[in-house]
Amino acid sequence: MSSAQTLFDRYRHELAHLDADLPPVFQKAVQNLPSTLAASQQQRWGEDGVVLARTSTRLAAAYFDATAHLLARVDPDVLGDCKELALQLTDRSPLVAVAFLQASPDFLSHRDAAALQEWVHQGGRFCRGSWKSAALAQLFFASSATLMQSLSANEFQKLAAVILRLSEHSMDLASSCLGRAAEVFASLAASERLDFIDLADQVVATTWSDAWHYFESGPELLSSVVKDQRGHFLQLVTQISAADASPPLPILSATAGAIAEMASVEHAELIQLASRLASHNAAAAVEFLKSVLFVRQRITREALHGWLARGLQLSVEGHDRDAVAAFFRIETAGAQLLLGSLSGRVEFERFAGRLRLYATALGGEEMQLQSSDMLAERNIGWVTKDAATTDGNTVFVPASIDQFGDQKANLQVYKVCIAHQTGRLTFGSFRYGYGQDGRYLKSTVTARERQLAKETDFLHSPMQRLFDLFSSRRLIADLFTIVEDTRIDACVQVEYKGLRSWMLRLGSHMASERPELLSLGLREAFVENLLRASLGHRETVRWPEEGIEQMTQAVDALQLMTRFDASVADSVEIAAWLFDIAVALPNFSARVLGNTWLPLPQGSVAGAIPDTSPRVADRWWFDEGTADALQQPYAVSSQPFSRGSFKPELVQALTSLHEDRDSISKEQLQQLLENSEEIEGEDVDIDLLLDHIQSELASSHDDLQESDDDLQESEDDLQERDGDLREDESIADDPLDEEVAATIQWSYYDEWDFRANDYRPAWCHVGERPAGEGELDFYTETLKRNHGLIAAIRRQFELMRPETFRKLKRLEDGHEIELDQAIEFHADRKAGIGPLARFYSRRDKVERNVAVAFLLDMSASTVDEIYDQSRMDPLPAGKRIIDLERESTVLIIEALEAIGDSYAIYGFSGQGRKNVVFQVIKELDQEFDDSVRKRIDTIEPMRATRMGAAIRHAQAKLISYPAKVRILMLVSDGRPQDQGYGRDRTDFDYAVHDTKQALVEGKREGIVPFLITVDKQGPDYLKEMCQDISYTVVADVASLPERLPGIYRQLASR
Template sequence: MSADSLVNKLTAFLADDLERTAAAKLAGRLAEGGHAAAAFELLTELREGSRKVASAAVEALPEVVALLPGEAVVTWIDLAVSLNEQSGAASIKFCKESAGLLQAMDSGVAGPALAMALELAEQDANVALEGFRQAAGVAAAAGVEALLLWGQIGADLAKLDYVLGIEYLRRGPEILKVLASEDLKAWASVSVKLVSPNSLGKPDYMAALAFFRTSPALLGDLATPAVRRRVLALSGVLADHSPEQAVGFLGEAPGWLRLIRDPQWQERVLQYGTLIAERDAAAALAYLRRAPEVIDLADPDAPAPPPATMDRFDKWYRGGMEVLAYNPDAARAYFAVETRKALEAIEEAASGVALRSVARVLKLFAEGLSGHPVTIRPLDGSKGDESTIALPARMRRYPSKEDNLRMYKVLTAHEAGHLEYGTYDLPLTRLADLAAQAGLRYGRASASPPTSLEEFFQLYPHPLLIRDLWMMAEDARIEACLKAEYPGLRRDMEAVAREEVARRSLTHGMSVRELIVELLLEMSATDPDEVRVPDALADVVERAWALLRVVSIPQATAEDVVRAVHRAYVLIEELTAKELPTPPAGASEGSNQPLQPRAGEEQGGAYRPVETFAHRGVMDATRVREPEGGVGSHGEPSLSGGSRSRQAPRVRRDAASVPTPVEGLPSASLADDARVIPEEETGAASLALPGVRTFLYDEWDGQIQDYRTRWCRVVEQTAPEGTEEFIGLVRSRYGGVVSLIRRYFEGIRPPGLRRMRRQADGEEVDIEAAVEALVERKAHVSASEFVYIRRDRRDRDVAAAFLVDLSGSTGQQIGPGGARIIDVEKEGLVLLCEALEAIGDQYAVYGYSGQSRHDVQILVLKDFDERYGPSVWRRIDAVRPLVQNRDGAAIRHALRRLSERAAKVKLLVMLSDGRPLDDAYQEEYALEDTKAALREAKALGVHPFCITVDREARGYLERMYGDVCYLIIDRVESLPERLPRIYKALTT
């Protein structure tokens, strides 16, 4: 194409939006520099993308051409095209703002600014636009050469977090007046760490945005670039632990540092502060607040501290670091010096208790707990015998002597508990099946069985992981035993545990599995509901905790712990297998192989042991060895994998205390089995009303064939009371029936004693059997030895829980008289209670309703240990139709209550008017969950029976109740009289 033809075409193109004369003049200017072809091609591409954007570009072009050389004009059009590819709005803004922005730029800035923006446009149009807007200010503050680095950091930050990236670019001109461009990355990094989730789980940018807006002034108030660099480094470390403390530091730092006149000393103080902050943020803040005073106390008149002052300051700092190694609280007190008597304050803050001064007291204490001779020695890393308890040589964890002595007592109780409750007396032959499973599963089977628990752990690909799980679970078991048998220890143990958990701070350097174990460790020491679990790990943590929590009870044994830990290990391994490569069979975490990338990089790598709580101490798996002759180390037969000096009777564990696979569910792996947890976890806090308790329960989702863990929140409370008028009306209406029912059930009450004839022993001779035996002897026939009569107690041992549906549909009228389903249910409950009082069974009656999975209401009409009397009568009277019914959660809560009763026969009777219905709990989902809950009942040895008054229920009852017995009552009005007879048939 000839030059004239090109100019004519370009003129015609521009004339669509400009006057013909202006268009021709503009085309000629572009042709003079040889840029007409490139401009025409880009403008054509822009119009093809958006006619509106192309018009905006053409309208701005005359001013742009007047301000830029030809090559830069082409870059400007190219940038408009790139912006339009992502955002037409951003491209239009760019075109309209360009003239004003270019006028503010020096002659040598526009080209680099456009080039930078063009690179940023490849990532995000708005990021590029903001970068171009701030380019003039950045170049004025730091020079044109800083543009590219500044822009690239902004783009990287925007890729990580768009809000921060845009704010970073906006504050560029201000921050570069006080900060070197090479420090921009550190400045941006602090902002990222200051973003924290709000109460809704969404990012809270307030602190980060405030930092961007205020830090130019704050940093500008500091003496030198080196000091600013130190402040940023310290801010980043503090933000790793606590964004709030980092913000507090940034606000106070200029004031502190002004009190230190020498910039080199400012750097020194900040450097030490960073080292302290890496261990404890609060201690670092206390140090920084008092450091100027300590320097001033040394030599208040010197402009710069002499070497002697530096030595004294360093000694003060090193003393604090030594205290910090033992106790962050004591270190905070150490650094909080406020008077001239600094050394006295430090000594008091670092005060501790020497082991040698309390060893005898602790020895007597441990021997009283364990019943065995015990040796107390300092903890020096060497291994002692089975009767040795190793403790820190000096306890300086707390500022006060009393608190340090309490810590010694809790540590000693833990160690004595390991001796008393058989931690190290577990016969490894009990674990032969687990060893075989692990060997086959992981291909690490050995020719001979393991001789210690440590060798057993080596059968797993991650022995350090399973060892950590064992220590955590075994310590939790020991704590449960100690609290149950020695209530006086409970308060100190719980107080220390709370303090230890509060000190924990999860770091970004943890791998996924390390973080899981850390969370489980905290849950084992305190209320699990208070432990904040990241959403990404909630499923695996909750399911692992469901397996481990069942051994945190006094009835659990050392063997139970290892078995639970095995299941938890398999679960964690399976659920994190996609992210975490398993080491080869020949590799071991104990070897000197280099660590893999940490979480956030590859989420993989070798597992590093998680530091246990100080009050629990470190356990030694090599001490768990096969005892000779199958006898415990203290000469007592070990019935449960452990020995006790005073063998207290072990309570037989109820079936609800251990996870049991539900019949009929596929169990391809132990991870699948872990989903079936019959026992649920109590909520952390009760509601404000007295007598109100909250619980969390799993819920079965048939679509995913898995439980939704901790899905339903059940709120149990005593039902409100009405009057006694309803009871009077029922007794009046059913007077003859009530009397007949009471006599009938009294007739089936078993007698106190029953004569058992022909027994091997007894209180008297069975004359008839004795005569027969004598005749047989005289006839030289082998005579029977069963010639006594024994009187055996013959008690009914039945616990029954009744669940009554109180959903809104029970308000439906069922006859011309205006009676409702709820009224008939109430009458039936009265007659049933009269019958149960006559027979003497232990029973409870619960009504249930609710609205959504977050609020399943359980109303206690009568509890097991409650007398049937006026209070119960008034509660039944006050029963009214409520909202909806989530049957599965109600059944699981009733099972929990039944699991707390000691009875040979446990019965769950459910009275409902129809299919379950609640928010997001309908059709197949609701039926499958109810069916799963009833299967759980059977797995726990509870006999469920379901009664419904829904005449149209046959279509879904078979699917919902499965092989559980149920009954459809066609005539609702017959329910009151039939209910007692149904119960009698179930229990005789």
């Protein structure tokens, strides 16, 4: 009998006694025992098995199952250790012990036996008596081996600690994360794992509920960072989060997203810079990374260091943390200024005011200037967003220019663009009349028509009719563009000599960016050569030897256009002449031809008038071998951006449409747009376009009428932008929305950030609109109810009139004699001095010239009803603050009408900085009529109170009104408050400071501000907010209507 059989027999019975299923398991284990095992060791093993079986039969089964695997990895003594450890675990949970035994062979294949103890200890700590904790511990043992494939002992230990910590918050989350861990770490590089675990620890420490998301999305977020930097990146996020104890996951996703946008070569540097910043100000580091793409689009890598250094300096100088963060969010004017100075790039928006004025100066008062993306968005035939162009009324320039390294040069580029585009208008590019003779050349259209033997459409625009004469529309359009642009450039250079050097510089720059001639077809190369010559770089022209004479002729013909008095009709003829040459050229790939390409000979006569019939040279290119198969379709040449796209036919059509909508039929317009090759395949909605033109026409009339009132530069922008805001849901739930949105005029105001000690430029968007009209009843009711009070107020106000007569003294002539002066005069005369007899006085009527704007708080809180027990006459039930504001308005209007001061009544509310609602109930120069009465009825509580912006807008309106005394009366029910009007909901300081700053700005402009609040807590913040600005707290809200006129009387009669 073998020793194995003996062993089996010895324990079989006892095992069978414990569980009938055990012996077969035991038998199998015995059979698999290695023969090297000494009898004593076998003996001990068997006894251990029985001991375990006595505790739990499943434990024993697991032990037997594991034996062979264990013995394959470790020496037999370890078996005993395993037994001991399993027994220890059994105290906590037998199932966990089973899991341990099952996992142990795999564990030992990664670690040596000495690590067992620690491992079991770790696993054991998960067990805290509940079944969930036991399950977690089981999972720990089960997944350990897989984890160890990718983790070092240290890492594994740390991970275990993290999971354990997480399990203290949520067993489920811990299990999920642990379950996911193997996959996560397998996907990470060895160098990233420890950092990933460290950050996981930070996640658990700050926002444990994010842990699962971290395991789930972390690796993917990380993958956007360049490989060798991921570890550093994770350290950075950990550092930032640890500094502020802020949740790491949002930081991770924000910064990873930001870094992903950057070129991978820059990642290392960025992370390094950010961590330098993070050691001073963690929040700023996040903002830095978030802004970095925007910043880098504008400044070089080197300049980025300067940018960061300035921010760091702010930090070191002890600026508020928020201020530094705001700097990196580029929300401070200082930051924008610095960015501007570091960046060579020029943004249209930033210089729009200045550039618009420049365009107006050059092109006349009607000239409008916009960014090119506006035009492309309108979808009326232009598609290029980054080139300059004009549609006949408006000049469009690229949204930004970054051609040269410094801002000054790029601004000059804008000027060149504007000069060229306004030149098209002032030098008559669009004034071509069909069949017109040029100054140098006779028109050939009749001859061409004859040749074509077809009538052109008389209804088309002259340019369109002209283009129809040619077999290739693209070719003639290209040629005409080049020829006409040459003419315009020449005119501009004569008209604006100061721009000449910049035009030459830009021309060289553009010429250096032209496509390689040999990469083009022959016909395209011909056109390209003309363009190069047109840019003033004749020396870059290359042409096959055989045809060089013809090319020279063509370039010289182009030179004709540089004569100052050449006209658009000359351009047409030259273009037509060039067309005849070009169209005869095959469009083989220039490379295929294999000719020798030469530069043009020197010293040709510039500006020679060409023969009207071009001498077609021998067909030097002709080669039977290169058949038509090699012909490629003619591709439109790309124009330099400063000249941009030129669509004279569209401009002419649009202009006539502007004049008369019926001048062009829908079909013709359709055809016209289809001909514009750039927009092939795009659907242009003709009806929409017609509507657009119509509405534009209408609005341009309005503009003319209003142009006196409103000289704000960016009116058109605002119109454009209100499109975005229409989608804002906060307006969308207004039933009047559609109609109202059309009447909103947007203005932009800076906001004061007292922490940064700087303005946030163009931060608030104030939408001004007329208030809706309600019923007359409210007004008449109020009058009736208060007739006694109103009569008294009117009397008081009428008494103010005499105060307006001023006594003029020291006159030669007057109604009364001033005694003092008369005595003085008499004494002087006696003394022999002969002064002028100026001792009369007169009362002179000086016109009372006061303008007052009432700004009513229409915030949601004004809906509060007033209960006041102490009042003798109880208020009607349900009377709200807003009702009292309305009533006060009625009374003050009555008073002001008596005195004749100009007054305006505005209401404000809104939600968020981008939607400050400013309602006009009555304008300063508006007559008081029924529509105003009706509007008072619609004063209703709305949303929040962004006071600063509303004050700034009201003040801007006051300033533009001619008056000697300007007063702003702000009636509110509480402190300024709005979303984002401060760091968070509890930060009132920001709003208070901004409001104060707005009032101070007004004071500086000579406006007398006055605050009236019905808020009993008013004194707390008003003291801070007003300082040297007058205010009053109307504690008894119900007395507001009678108090208001009195307050005004005091203020305005000073």
